[in-house]
């Protein structure tokens with residue numbers, strides 16, 4: 001039995017490198033060494049794809065995690081998968097932790113702006129918490145995590161907000177107002193600053209398509225995107241046709257944001273405007289998926305662990321929150337009449 005398991009594990013890792021089945025893991029990273037429960041990620045990757053992720057993870061470990069002193073996390077190739085590659089040749093990795101009892105899915109996005117360094121820590125740290133520290137807290141909910149939405153910007157010697165092609169990915173979603181307003185706003189409000197270039201057309205960037213694909217594929221009941229450094233929770237939600245089955249998703253979204261704020265040492269919660277081409281506009285306003293932004297209160301990489309301590313309860317609470325549906329009320333109604 002034990003042998004069989006070992007064989008399966010080796011088979012799973014086959015195609016990575018010679019020696020993958022020995023214990024030759026990178027010893028320089030502590031506290032996340034694979035002794036916990038295995039990932040429940042649904043992974044279907046070819047040997048060639050696994051090799052790409054392995055190389056990418058090496059780069060992330062060296063050029064991001066080691067550089068910023070984050071020795072409590074590591075990028076482990078067997079946890080991730082990808083379908084798309086950036087213009088700079090980096091895979092857009094994600095992990096889907098889908099549980100048999102999971103009723104709904106929460107999508108976690110991090111570091112869409114490559115220079116918002118501590119944001120990248122939060123997603124990887126969440127996965128560590130889920131796999132190794134508090135797996136029981138996640139067992140009845142589905143989580144999809146995309147930790148590095150803009151690897152080309154993140155991996156530059158001097159990381160950039162924009163992607164490898166100079167586009168602000170949070171202005172690039174093909175929202176209904178993009179054609180009319182994106183370039184107008186870039187010209188008039190941002191004075192054509194390179195930091196906010198929305199792209200040649202809405203949805204022009206592969207990193208934008210990546211986010212859209214994950215939303216389409218996993219149909220999350222809510223999304224959170226982690227940024228820095230403005231210091232607030234924001235939320236976007238509009239009523240869409242597919243909300244017929246929800247009772248009060250707008251108020252519940254607002255209350256959920258407030259609850260997350262309270263669980264983060266009374267962090268500020270606002271309902272900020274959304275922009276042409278932003279995720280909040282695309283997913284929250286147009287698709288009607290409750291979409292949250294966590295703006296961490298600073299951009300100092302050395303504070304990343306402190307940010308995790310402050311915001312982890314909110315991030316976990318979000319994963320569990322279930323919006324009330326008409327079905328729920330019907331069920332409760334039956335229960336009450338049975339009592």
Ligand SMILES: [Zn+2]
Pocket residue numbers: 113116227228
């Ligand atoms: Zn940002």
